[in-house]
Amino acid sequence: MAVPDAELDGLGDGALMVLFAKGDSAAARLLTERLLPRAWRHASRVLGDPAEAEDIAQEAMLRLWRAAPEWRQDGAAQPSTWLHRVVANLAIDRLRRAGRSTGLDPEIDPPDDAPTAEARMIEDGRRSALDAALATLPERQRQAVVLRHIEGLANPEIAEILGIGVEAVESLTARGKRALKAVLEGQKEALGYGE
Structure with missing residues (x-):
């Protein structure tokens, strides 16, 4: 028996x-809406390729669905944690197979209609600089x-x-x-972070 969407x-x-x-397709839809964008963003930032990130996010979700019959609600792992771990492993495997650790695409996120063109250009520059700096990290x-x-x-x-x-x-986050x-220190003014 399906649970009402409001619940x-x-x-x-x-x-x-x-x-x-247990077969509740509405639960699967809602869980996908919650988790798939996070999985894609994670993979996008690590791989720098939106198409590859989409493949990895979809593969990770498929693995999550396959794990559903054995999922224990009282278990220590949360689905989001489990999914991020799968994304991390798939991304590392993809990078290693390709023999690369590339920069990231500055056009990963779709533009927002609210900011002005100038604000979008500044934000794109900042994102591009961050993505390039992230690509330098192990x-x-x-x-x-x-x-x-x-x-x-x-x-x-x-x-x-x-x-x-x-x-x-x-330690990893502090060093990162x-x-x-x-890497970004000398770019403050160019990125709009002047005095």
């Missing part, structure tokens, strides 16, 4: 997984920085995703931030 909105991701495993640092400072995940969740300790996450600062 689904208040449920956590784990509960939605359990409902999906892949583990890049993953940690993206998950912490762009996706807004907590260190324990990142530790679980990357399969490392919380202290290692803190220092490296980004060093």
